[in-house]
Amino acid sequence: MATAGCTMPRFRLLLDPNHYTTLLFYLFISMAILFGQSHAYDILDPNGNITIKWDVVAWTGDGYVATVTMYNYQQYRHIEPPGWILGWAWQGKEIIWTMVGAQATLQGDCSKQNQVPHSCVRTPTIVDLLPGVPYNMQVANCCRGGVLSSLAQDPLTAVASFQITTGLSGNRNTSVKLPKNFTLQTPGPGYTCGPASVIKPTMYEAKDGRRKTQALMTWSLVCTYSMVSARKTPPCCVSFSSFYNEAIVPCPACACGCEDKSTCYEEAPLQTVTDGTQPGITPQVIAPKIHCTQDMCPIRLHWHVKQNYKAYWRAKITISNRNYASNYSQWNAVFQHPNFDNLTEVFSFTYKSLNPYGDAINNTAMFWGIKYFNDLLMEAGPNGNVQSEILFQKDQNTFSFSEGWAFPQRVYFNGDQCVLPPPDAYPKLPNAASAVEAHISFMAFSCMIVVALICFI
Structure with missing residues (x-):
């Protein structure tokens, strides 16, 4: 009841009470994005970052030789083609004499130098070399076109390096x-x-382990990822279905934006996919060509609760690419679900438990493709999907098909969080009350038949 001097807000009268749950769900997600991701904190990978280290290994007449190494400490976020681009600003008049394993994108104005340097730009941008360059242009961990694996998928290729020789940069610890x-x-x-x-x-250890040397000088920096600053709209969404309910819960409408339908494609365009990794061709960012859907997401992940056994239950994961212009090499997906502590078997994906909260809670799993089988998610079309079934053992203390328990709480694709349906839309178990009413109706009908037969006799 409204008090004197106060009026009931008019917008409340326009809201359907049945929509409160959905509104609160989206409000919660928005708050989590604003206050969590804006500070580059990932709740499923709290220690994830890319650390860049410069090791000065030699002094020169007017500068130094340094090995620059990038370490990807992110469990599931990798760098796809066309690869990383590293930039910085010199504090003085430094130049780059030579580079091995990478190159500056611009040489700049080097007319004041007697010898021509590799780059004289005050704010150089550096890119990795492409695979297949001559050996004299390579160093260890270079020349993969800027692609950097995630730490969980392939630790050996989660590192990138190049060597740089500088000039006019100081050649002592105190002058650099x-x-x-x-x-x-x-x-x-x-x-x-x-x-x-x-x-x-x-510190560097000799191969025989009998001698150690060290860099003349080392500095490092840390780069962290924020999904908010990376994308204006999410890149993926999630849909649900189950064996106990015929309804298929689709991705939320406009989950990845509501672009004009003229920007999407009802069928594959004439020119299709390229990932920018062809030999001899500089990688380029390819404009997406998205298949027209109500959610407009390039990637859809579908979780289907498939079967129920006495001691186990089974789910099926399908990942579909709706982008006609791009495929995804070394893709990965992360799911958070309380039953991953009793995951028994994964049939067609590679699996790793992430344990972001320590060994006490095991509810987060990372999946990726099997090499040469389904590690490449093809462009939109008949072959543009990968799938696997997963088998869980039941914990009778927690197992339930009610209240959406059988569906994941968070889903990521290639390091970006996907949009889930609102909780009130999840597939529901058959209504017990309806079952009771049907049973009572059947009993009443049976009694009527019996009475009719008695009267007839």
Whole structure:
């Protein structure tokens, strides 16, 4: 009841009470995005980052030789083609004499130098070399076109390196000025890099283990990822279905934006996919060509509760690519579900438990394709999907098909969080009350038949 001097807000009268749950769900998701991801904190990978380290291995007449190494410490976020782009600003008049394993995108104006340097740009941008370059242009962990694996998928290729020789940069620990304003694009925005700071010199151990050497000087910096600054709209969505309910819960409408239908495709265009990794061709960002759907998401992940056994239950995961212009190599998907602590078998994907909360809670699983089988998610079309079934053992203390328990709580694809349906839309168990009413109706009908037969006799 409204009190004197107060009026009931008019918008409340327009809301359907049945929609409160949905509204609260989207409000919660929005708050989580604004206050969680804006600070580059990922709840499923709290320690994930890309650390960049500079090791000065030799002094020269007017500068130094350094090995620059990028370590991807993110469990499931990798860098896809066309690869990473590293940038910084020199504090003085430094130049780059030579590079091995990478290259500056611009040489700049080097007319004041007697010898022609590799780059004289004050704010150089560096890219990886493509596979297949001559051996004299390579160093260890280079030349993969900027592709950087996630730590969980392939630790050996989660590292990238190049060597740089500088000039006019100081050739003593006390005269070197650290580069500043680092940027990391992969291939677009998303990463924020902190300042470089001098750390303890890196130690190197000889192959026989009998001698150790160290860098002359080492500094490092950390780059963290924020989904908010990376994308204006989510890149993926999730749909649900189950054996106990005929309804299929689709991705929420406009989950990935509501672009004009003229920007999407009802069928495959004449020119189709390229991933920018052809030999000899500089990788380029390819404009998406999305199949027209109500959610407009390039990627859809579908979770189907397939079967129920006495001691086990089975789910099926299907990942569909709706982008006609791109395929996804080294894709991965992360699901959070309380029954992953009793995951028994994964049939067609590679699996790893992430344990973001420590060994006490095991509810997060990462899946990716099996090499040469389904590690490449093809472009939209008949072959543009990968799928696997997973088998869980039941924990009778927690297992339930009610209240949406059988469906994941969070879903990520290639490191980006996907949009889930609202909780009140999840597939529901058959209504027990309806079953009781049907049973009573059947009993009443049976009694009527019996009475009719008695009267007839």
